Amino acid sequence: MKYFWIQLVLIVGSLSLALMFIRRWDRANTRAWKRIAFSFFVLVNIYAVLRPTDVTWFAKQLGVGRGTDLVLYVMVLGMGFLTLNTFLRFRSLEKKLTDLARTVAISEGVRSNDERLAPEVLESSESVKA
Amino acid sequence: MTPPLSHLGEAVNDYHDTWLVIPAYNEGQVIADVVEAARKTFPNIVVVDDGSSDDTAKHVAQTGAHLVRHPVNLGQGAALQTGLKYALEQPTAQYFATFDADGQHQTADVEKMVELLRTSEVDVVLGSRFIEQNGQVPWIKRVVLRTAAAVSPTARKLKLTDAHNGLRVLNREAAGRLQITMNGMAHASEIVGFLAGSELKVAEVPVDILYTEYSRAKGQSLINGVNILFDISLRERGRR
Numbered sequence: 001m002k003y004f005w006i007q008l009v010l011i012v013g014s015l016s017l018a019l020m021f022i023r024r025w026d027r028a029n030t031r032a033w034k035r036i037a038f039s040f041f042v043l044v045n046i047y048a049v050l051r052p053t054d055v056t057w058f059a060k061q062l063g064v065g066r067g068t069d070l071v072l073y074v075m076v077l078g079m080g081f082l083t084l085n086t087f088l089r090f091r092s093l094e095k096k097l098t099d100l101a102r103t104v105a106i107s108e109g110v111r112s113n114d115e116r117l118a119p120e121v122l123e124s125s126e127s128v129k130a
Numbered sequence: 131m132t133p134p135l136s137h138l139g140e141a142v143n144d145y146h147d148t149w150l151v152i153p154a155y156n157e158g159q160v161i162a163d164v165v166e167a168a169r170k171t172f173p174n175i176v177v178v179d180d181g182s183s184d185d186t187a188k189h190v191a192q193t194g195a196h197l198v199r200h201p202v203n204l205g206q207g208a209a210l211q212t213g214l215k216y217a218l219e220q221p222t223a224q225y226f227a228t229f230d231a232d233g234q235h236q237t238a239d240v241e242k243m244v245e246l247l248r249t250s251e252v253d254v255v256l257g258s259r260f261i262e263q264n265g266q267v268p269w270i271k272r273v274v275l276r277t278a279a280a281v282s283p284t285a286r287k288l289k290l291t292d293a294h295n296g297l298r299v300l301n302r303e304a305a306g307r308l309q310i311t312m313n314g315m316a317h318a319s320e321i322v323g324f325l326a327g328s329e330l331k332v333a334e335v336p337v338d339i340l341y342t343e344y345s346r347a348k349g350q351s352l353i354n355g356v357n358i359l360f361d362i363s364l365r366e367r368g369r370r
Contacts, residue, residue, distance in 0.1 A: 098313055101208075102211070105200050108198075109197060109199065110219075113196045117196065
């Protein structure tokens with residue numbers, strides 16, 4: 001039971017990663033939560049720099065030997081979130097780009113094909129072309 | 131060459147209701163020949179130039195095919211979807227064939243497939259390289275593609291022998307419902323998955339694939355299969 005709390009933290013973190021992947025992640029309120037988490041992260045950072053021994057104390061409470069190890073674990077989770085967030089962001093951007101490019105391609109294509117192919121149809125139907 | 135007469139003479143095999151969708155990326159060397167050859171049978175062709183850096187568009191512009199140009203390179207799946215969307219906007223279009231730009235597909239096979247759509251209840255006809263074993267497929271490719279068809283749950287459900295054949299003919303209903311979101315090469319699996327999840331009737335017919343020097347050089351390398359697997363597995367998780 002020594003590692004119970006840190007195991008709980010890491011497992012909950014991993015599960016929320018999975019949840020983030022199957023849920024839509026670009027809604028306004030999830031964005032707000034991401035901002036709250038980021039502000040919290042900054043505050044904890046400042047605190048940890050000012051009182052490093054407290055981090056070790058907190059790590060011990062969770063069952064982790066040193067503060068450094070706790071920071072490492074949290075960083076791994078943070079990296080996971082960051083990677084996933086970037087991936088989802090890129091995918092939604094790619095979809096938008098595709099839709100945009102397709103719309104441009106088709107409207108442009110309709111215009112130029114009408115111009116390019118219409119005279120040919122006329123010519124061949126009247127057998128003007130030798 | 132008397133184009134009007136040849137059209138009139140082929141009243142029996144009239145394919146004005148069929149559109150060939152040809153995605154092309156840097157196929158300048160061969161695209162004009164492929165299009166002109168196909169246009170002998172199929173008057174309606176749309177070539178989607180997928181942001182090629184060579185003169186593909188210029189060559190297509192010299193043919194009688196419709197040309198749609200992606201402003202940037204998006205991938206073959208995206209090009210197919212664009213071509214289908216363009217063809218669907220043509221009111222007379224009833225059948226939609228996806229056709230390769232490198233000349234490995236035969237128009238005779240497309241005719242066969244359209245005939246099947248016309249004369250039966252089938253909504254989608256897929257080409258297969260493996261129904262009639264003709265020894266044209268390089269053996270390593272044969273092993274990998276057959277394995278892919280055998281392990282893919284969707285391909286198994288439809289009892290397909292070849293899950294990654296680029297030659298397909300869809301009727302208007304199927305083409306209108308198909309939404310390819312995989313821009314890259316994973317679209318083949320995506321299409322099979324879509325068909326398996328729908329109640330559309332799917333048939334497979336044997337087709338001949340010409341593995342020319344050119345198409346071998348341009349074709350899918352097997353290592354790209356890793357990319358396809360990866361894309362597909364991410365899509366399955368990320369969609370809901």
